Amino acid sequence: MIGRRDASLENLEALYRSRFDVFARVAASVTGDSERARDAVQEAFATAVRKRRSFRGEGALEAWVWRIVLNVARSDARRSVPAPDFDEPVSTNGHPEDDAELRVALARLPERQRTAVFLRYYADLDYAAIGEALGISTGTVAATLNAAHAALRSRLEKVRT
Amino acid sequence: MTDFDRASLDRILPSPPGPASWDDVMSRARTQSGHRRRRLIVLAAVALVAVGTTSAFAMRAFFVDRGFIGVPPVGATPSAPESGALEMSYWVPSEGNPRRSKGWVYADGRLIRLLEGDPRARRLRAGANRWSSGFLEQRLTPEGVELLRSEIVSSGLFGHDLDIRALQHPCLNYVQVRNGDRVVLVTWHGTECSQKESLATPQQANALEHVAARLAHPASWLPASAWKQRKIRAYVPSRFEVCAWVPGRPLEPSRIVALLPAAAQEVLRARDWHAKQAFRCFDVTTKGARSLAKALDDAGPAKKGGAFHLNYTFETAPGASRKEVAIIFEPYLPHGETTCSACG
Numbered sequence: 070m071i072g073r074r075d076a077s078l079e080n081l082e083a084l085y086r087s088r089f090d091v092f093a094r095v096a097a098s099v100t101g102d103s104e105r106a107r108d109a110v111q112e113a114f115a116t117a118v119r120k121r122r123s124f125r126g127e128g129a130l131e132a133w134v135w136r137i138v139l140n141v142a143r144s145d146a147r148r149s150v151p152a153p154d155f156d157e158p159v160s161t162n163g164h165p166e167d168d169a170e171l172r173v174a175l176a177r178l179p180e181r182q183r184t185a186v187f188l189r190y191y192a193d194l195d196y197a198a199i200g201e202a203l204g205i206s207t208g209t210v211a212a213t214l215n216a217a218h219a220a221l222r223s224r225l226e227k228v229r230t
Numbered sequence: 231m232t233d234f235d236r237a238s239l240d241r242i243l244p245s246p247p248g249p250a251s252w253d254d255v256m257s258r259a260r261t262q263s264g265h266r267r268r269r270l271i272v273l274a275a276v277a278l279v280a281v282g283t284t285s286a287f288a289m290r291a292f293f294v295d296r297g298f299i300g301v302p303p304v305g306a307t308p309s310a311p312e313s314g315a316l317e318m319s320y321w322v323p324s325e326g327n328p329r330r331s332k333g334w335v336y337a338d339g340r341l342i343r344l345l346e347g348d349p350r351a352r353r354l355r356a357g358a359n360r361w362s363s364g365f366l367e368q369r370l371t372p373e374g375v376e377l378l379r380s381e382i383v384s385s386g387l388f389g390h391d392l393d394i395r396a397l398q399h400p401c402l403n404y405v406q407v408r409n410g411d412r413v414v415l416v417t418w419h420g421t422e423c424s425q426k427e428s429l430a431t432p433q434q435a436n437a438l439e440h441v442a443a444r445l446a447h448p449a450s451w452l453p454a455s456a457w458k459q460r461k462i463r464a465y466v467p468s469r470f471e472v473c474a475w476v477p478g479r480p481l482e483p484s485r486i487v488a489l490l491p492a493a494a495q496e497v498l499r500a501r502d503w504h505a506k507q508a509f510r511c512f513d514v515t516t517k518g519a520r521s522l523a524k525a526l527d528d529a530g531p532a533k534k535g536g537a538f539h540l541n542y543t544f545e546t547a548p549g550a551s552r553k554e555v556a557i558i559f560e561p562y563l564p565h566g567e568t569t570c571s572a573c574g
Binding site: 082085086089090093094095097098102103104105106107108111112114115116118119145171172175186187190191193 | 235236238239240242243244245246248250251252254255256257258259261262263295355356461
């Protein structure tokens with residue numbers, strides 16, 4: 070994760086260029102659609118550029134941007150019309166069956182738990198940064214991830230027995 | 231974590247749909263700033279009006295972010311203004327998904343599109359289902375409209391109307407665009423479907439490919455400054471054309487209606503019907519279309535379709551000369567015409 074920095078245009082651009090894929094893919098877990106996720110990331114970085122002077126440097130710049138990205142993605146998800154039932158599951162990069170159980174188990178988690186899992190294990194954010202991104206305390210992050218672990222373990226064991 | 235690591239999450243998460251573009255971020259930041267200034271001005275104006283009036287009714291726009299088939303959700307804000315002058319229209323093929331694109335570009339900047347998806351592939355962005363996007367709306371700036379129009383005209387195909395054949399193209403494709411004070415129509419046909427037109431020269435074939443690619447994916451090449459609203463929303467019409475069709479020779483509306491269940495007859499009587507080729511049609515507002523669809527839902531056993539457009543197929547009573555009646559809903563576009571949604 071990119072740590073404490075001031076929110077200069079150069080730092081935002083560097084963060085964007087180095088982490089665009091990570092932002093877009095995690096945002097897709099919120100919007101349910103990779104095109105809309107890309108749009109959310111673009112809008113969020115534009116907001117970060119516009120509001121960069123309000124960043125007080127109390128946490129990591131990346132965590133601050135994550136918070137904006139997730140807010141935009143959630144707002145997009147709330148506005149959208151639910152997808153029809155026959156929609157395909159999200160692409161799995163050529164491994165359609167390998168992770169099917171895990172994908173289903175993740176999809177059934179509450180949105181906050183699922184996002185916390187992606188931020189921790191895919192975006193490599195520490196607990197403080199996840200707390201900043203989700204607007205919750207570090208203790209709540211730990212509890213959220215514990216709950217996610219327990220739910221995933223239980224669902225995967227149920228499927229495999 | 232017990233059962234997954236970064237690699238498994240990497241496989242589960244969808245790939246980003248396109249490359250990063252910092253220029254686009256900066257352009258959006260400038261647009262947001264402009265919107266914020268305008269919002270402040272509008273808010274100030276609204277506050278003044280609210281102070282000056284004894285009551286105020288809050289109206290909130292409700293935009294639909296995904297295409298839909300049939301009537302829009304209750305409360306959806308119709309596309310405004312209700313009518314618009316057409317600058318360009320097209321129906322072009324493309325590689326991959328979408329397979330075909332229909333589009334209408336208006337002088338006021340509206341770009342309305344209807345895309346035919348590949349049902350074997352993932353659903354189109356903001357699409358209604360895997361077969362069709364439904365009608366989608368974006369908005370171009372005046373400069374964007376001109377950029378799109380001039381890009382197409384500069385292909386060299388639009389000096390005069392043209393009707394030609396092209397290899398490996400669908401049966402019917404066209405682009406109609408304003409060139410100066412004339413509207414030029416270029417139509418091309420797949421060689422498997424037609425033999426009468428002359429075959430496109432290599433230069434014409436290249437130009438057709440170029441034009442089709444540009445029109446099928448305008449967001450891939452139009453700069454951020456060309457867009458007033460790049461975000462895709464559903465096109466919400468103000469009116470619908472409802473058409474009845476029976477296989478065989480066209481019937482008078484009264485005879486068509488008589489073939490339907492009593493409850494359907496009730497809601498289709500006393501309409502101002504007009505003939506449209508083999509169809510018999512009437513116009514309704516979007517609110518009226520919604521009520522009518524609800525009434526047809528309740529009118530009796532009918533096959534309801536919705537992959538491309540909303541339609542009901544009623545079987546006629548045993549012994550009737552005609553076997554079925556189809557009722558089809560098509561939205562009116564801003565230039566006052568409907569299109570055949572199921573055609574592309």
